[in-house]
Amino acid sequence: MLMTQQDKLMGELKALVEQHGTHRNALIPILQDVQKRYHAISDFAMQTIADLLGIHPVEVYSVVTFYAFLNEKYHGKFIIRLCRTISCEMAGKAAVARQLENDLDIKFGETTSDGRFTLEWANCIGMCDQGPAMLVNDQVFTKVTPEKVHDILEACEKAFGPHTMQTEEEHVL
Amino acid sequence: MTEKKNNPCADGTCRVPTSQRLQTFDTSADSGDIGALVSATIDEQEIKVPMGTTILDAAKSLGIRIPTLCNHDDLCIAGVCRICVVEVEGQRTLQASCAYPITQPIVVHTHTRKVRQARRHILDLMLSEHYGECYACFRNNNCELQALAKEYGVDFFRFGHPEKPRHTIDNSSYSVIRDMDKCIQCRRCVRTCIDLQEVGVLEAVGRGKDTAIATYLDKPLGDVVCINCGQCINRCPTGALRANDSTDEVWAAIDDPTKHVIMQTAPSPRAGIGEEFGLEPGTPMTWQMNTALRRCGFDMVFDTNFTADLTIIEEGTELLIRLYKNLVEGDGSMPVPQFTSCSPGWVKYIEHFYPEYLSHVSSAKSPQQMFGALIKTWYAQINNIDPASIVSVALMPCSAKKYECNRPEMCDSGYKDIDYGLTTRECAQMIREAGIDLPEMPKSEFDEPFGTATGSGIIFGATGGVMEAALRTVLELVTGKKVEDFYEHADIIPVRGFDGCKYAEITFPDELGPVPELIAHLVPNWDWLKGVTVKVGVAHGTANAKKVMDDIKAGGKFSQCHFIEFMACPGGCLGGGGQPIPTTPEIRKARAKAIYAEDKAYGEAGKARKSHENPAVLRVYGEFLKDGPCGHLSHKLLHTEYTPRGKYIG
Numbered sequence: 001m002l003m004t005q006q007d008k009l010m011g012e013l014k015a016l017v018e019q020h021g022t023h024r025n026a027l028i029p030i031l032q033d034v035q036k037r038y039h040a041i042s043d044f045a046m047q048t049i050a051d052l053l054g055i056h057p058v059e060v061y062s063v064v065t066f067y068a069f070l071n072e073k074y075h076g077k078f079i080i081r082l083c084r085t086i087s088c089e090m091a092g093k094a095a096v097a098r099q100l101e102n103d104l105d106i107k108f109g110e111t112t113s114d115g116r117f118t119l120e121w122a123n124c125i126g127m128c129d130q131g132p133a134m135l136v137n138d139q140v141f142t143k144v145t146p147e148k149v150h151d152i153l154e155a156c157e158k159a160f161g162p163h164t165m166q167t168e169e170e171h172v173l
Numbered sequence: 174m175t176e177k178k179n180n181p182c183a184d185g186t187c188r189v190p191t192s193q194r195l196q197t198f199d200t201s202a203d204s205g206d207i208g209a210l211v212s213a214t215i216d217e218q219e220i221k222v223p224m225g226t227t228i229l230d231a232a233k234s235l236g237i238r239i240p241t242l243c244n245h246d247d248l249c250i251a252g253v254c255r256i257c258v259v260e261v262e263g264q265r266t267l268q269a270s271c272a273y274p275i276t277q278p279i280v281v282h283t284h285t286r287k288v289r290q291a292r293r294h295i296l297d298l299m300l301s302e303h304y305g306e307c308y309a310c311f312r313n314n315n316c317e318l319q320a321l322a323k324e325y326g327v328d329f330f331r332f333g334h335p336e337k338p339r340h341t342i343d344n345s346s347y348s349v350i351r352d353m354d355k356c357i358q359c360r361r362c363v364r365t366c367i368d369l370q371e372v373g374v375l376e377a378v379g380r381g382k383d384t385a386i387a388t389y390l391d392k393p394l395g396d397v398v399c400i401n402c403g404q405c406i407n408r409c410p411t412g413a414l415r416a417n418d419s420t421d422e423v424w425a426a427i428d429d430p431t432k433h434v435i436m437q438t439a440p441s442p443r444a445g446i447g448e449e450f451g452l453e454p455g456t457p458m459t460w461q462m463n464t465a466l467r468r469c470g471f472d473m474v475f476d477t478n479f480t481a482d483l484t485i486i487e488e489g490t491e492l493l494i495r496l497y498k499n500l501v502e503g504d505g506s507m508p509v510p511q512f513t514s515c516s517p518g519w520v521k522y523i524e525h526f527y528p529e530y531l532s533h534v535s536s537a538k539s540p541q542q543m544f545g546a547l548i549k550t551w552y553a554q555i556n557n558i559d560p561a562s563i564v565s566v567a568l569m570p571c572s573a574k575k576y577e578c579n580r581p582e583m584c585d586s587g588y589k590d591i592d593y594g595l596t597t598r599e600c601a602q603m604i605r606e607a608g609i610d611l612p613e614m615p616k617s618e619f620d621e622p623f624g625t626a627t628g629s630g631i632i633f634g635a636t637g638g639v640m641e642a643a644l645r646t647v648l649e650l651v652t653g654k655k656v657e658d659f660y661e662h663a664d665i666i667p668v669r670g671f672d673g674c675k676y677a678e679i680t681f682p683d684e685l686g687p688v689p690e691l692i693a694h695l696v697p698n699w700d701w702l703k704g705v706t707v708k709v710g711v712a713h714g715t716a717n718a719k720k721v722m723d724d725i726k727a728g729g730k731f732s733q734c735h736f737i738e739f740m741a742c743p744g745g746c747l748g749g750g751g752q753p754i755p756t757t758p759e760i761r762k763a764r765a766k767a768i769y770a771e772d773k774a775y776g777e778a779g780k781a782r783k784s785h786e787n788p789a790v791l792r793v794y795g796e797f798l799k800d801g802p803c804g805h806l807s808h809k810l811l812h813t814e815y816t817p818r819g820k821y822i823g
Binding site for chain 2: 046047056061066
C-alpha cells in the first residue's frame, strides 16, 4: 500500500474511532464501516484498528474471519449471496446458481475481474417459504428465477453508469 | 471451600468479558457473615457455598472430581471443551460445571449415564480430529487428553481418527513449535497469550468446524510479535505446543570427543526438575543434578548463579551511575527508572511494545549470556582450551533463552556465546535417556573456577529475587553496614511474594560508608545519597509489566521509581515456559519456597549470600575484567544493546 493511501486510511480510521469510541465494543461497528467503504478490511486497517483500540491485531483478525459479512479479501461492490440451504435447494436454487455463474462468468467465492460483483453462498436467510432467496448487498430477493437473475444484474450494472454517484451504488436497486 | 485465588480479574483492569471473569469470594471471614450462601447438593452430598461459586469449585471442595480440559487455574473461564458437563436437576440440557455459577439451591449429578456418555462422545469427537500417535509425542504420559481417554476407557475411535497430518508443523520460531494436528481448541494458549501475558499472538480464527487457533493472518510464529515466553506450552493440555528441542545437537556435541561441552544450570530448573521424576513440586535437586549431568557426559557443570552475582555487580553499578548522573549531574542520557534485563521474554516484549523506553533497560546481559561470554574468553584462556572447541549449553527454565542465545549480537566472545539453550523438560529427558534416576544420585558440587555462588544468585529464580539481590548489594556498598542491620536475616520481604506489581521504598540513613574500591573510580562519594529514598518496583508476567509501563507513561507512582524488576513469566523464572508441565499457582509457590530455602541454607552454612561477597566474582574482576564493573572490557563482553522492533507485523 502506498504511503499516501495509508495516511488517508489512517485518518479515516481515527475518525471512525472518534465516532464509535475506543472501547473494544466499538470494534464491529468500525469494521462494518471499513468494509462498506473499502469492500475489504486490509492488513494495514486491522493492525491500525487494533492499535487504536488497544487490542491485538490477532483479535481483530479473529473477528473478521468469524463474520461472513467482514472480509480480508477484496469483495465486489455488489455482493450476491445465494441461499444454499435445503428449502431453497428444493425450490430450484441450482438453476439460479447456474444462471448467476454464466451471466457473471465467475464461480461462487470469486469476484469479477472488474471488481463489480462477488458471488457467495449464504446459509439460511430466513426466507424458506419464498425460496430460492438471495441477498444483493443488504437487499433481499425472493422467489428468484433464472429470468429474474438477468433483470437484477442489469439493474446493478446500471448503477455503474457515468451519471451515478459512487456513494449511491449500494442503494440503487 | 477452595482457597482464595490470586485473581487477576479482580482489580478491574481485566479486558475479559464479565461473564468469563474469574469469580473469587472471601471465605476467610466467618462464612455466616457473607450472607448469600446457597446450598448445593452434588452427588447426594450437601454443601453451602457463597453465591456465584461454580459447580466445579463446589465439587472440588467436596472432593468430587469433575474432569476438565479448557479450565485452568491461571486463566479465565472459557467453557468451550464441554468435558466438565454435569446434570443439573431442572435443566433440560447438560451444563458446563466450570462456567455455571450457583445462584440458587441446586441438585447436581456428576456421573449419570447421560453425563458419562456425553463426555465419552466429546472425547471421541476430539480424537476424531487429533492426529498423532501417543508414543511419538513429547507429552506421552503427561497429556491431559491421553489421561482422559484412559479415564473414560476409550478403546476405539468411534468417529474415526485422522490417518494423515492435515497441518504443517510451524517450526519457524527459535523457541516455540506449533503442531496444530494435536490441537483440541481448548483456547488455553489464547487466554494465556492475551489475558495472562498481554502479547496476543494466538486467537481462534474462523467459525464452526473451520475454527482453528492461528496467528495473525496465519503467519509463521517466527514472523509475528511473539516474546517466546512459552507460557502457552506450559498450559497446553496436549502436545500441540512444545519448545524447540535441541537435545539432539547437545548429545552430538557430547559424543564428539574433540568438543569440550560445558553446562551451566540456572536456579529455577533445580527447584522444578524433580517434578519430572515424580517428586513433589518444590523438591530441590541442585546437587544431585550436578552428578547426573556429569554422568550424562558434560565435561564441566557450572552454576549460572555465579553470573547472576556478576549481573548484580554490573547492573547495580549501572544503577548507581544512572542515579549519580540524574541526581547529581542532571544528565538525562541514562534515564531512571532502570529496568532489569535478565528476562529475555521481557526484553523482547519491551522491544516490541515500548521501544521508546529501551534506554531505561539495563545494558547488562542476562546471566546466561554473561556466562557464555566468559566461558569462551576467560575460562578458555586460563585453561588453555581453544574456544572454538567449546560447546556451551545452558539449562534454563525458559524457552525465550533459546531465542536469546541465537540473537546475532550475542557473539561478543568472537564465537556464539551460548550454543544451545535447554529447558528443564529437555534436560530431564536427557537424564532419563541416559538411564539415570535423578533423585537417587549422590550429591556433588559445581566445578571450579565458577563453583562458588551466593544466595543472591539463587533467588534470581523467583519474582522479586533480582531486586532483593540488587538491594542487598547496593545497601551494603553504600552504607558500609550489613543488610542484616536493616532486614532480619537479610530477607527483604517487601519485594517478595506473588502480587502482580509490587512497590517498595528504602531510605538510606544519613551516615553512609566510603565508596568501595571496586567502584571508586565511578563515583567520588555517597554524600548525594544521604537520606535519599530509593523507590523500587517489581512486576512479573507481561500483563503486569504492561500495567507498570502504562503507569510510567501516565506519570504514576512507578514513574518515580529508581529501579524496576520485570520478569516475563508469572512467578518469575520458576514459572518459566521451560519448566515441567503442569503449572498452577500452588506449584509455583512450592518452587519459590524451595528457592528461598536454598538461599537460607547458604546463610546457615556460612556461605556468602550477597553478590559482592562472591569470591569467584571478585577473582574475575581481579584477574580478567581489570577495569572493573561497567569498565571497557566488561562493556564489550557483559553488556549489550537492544533493537527497537515495534509491534507492526510486516
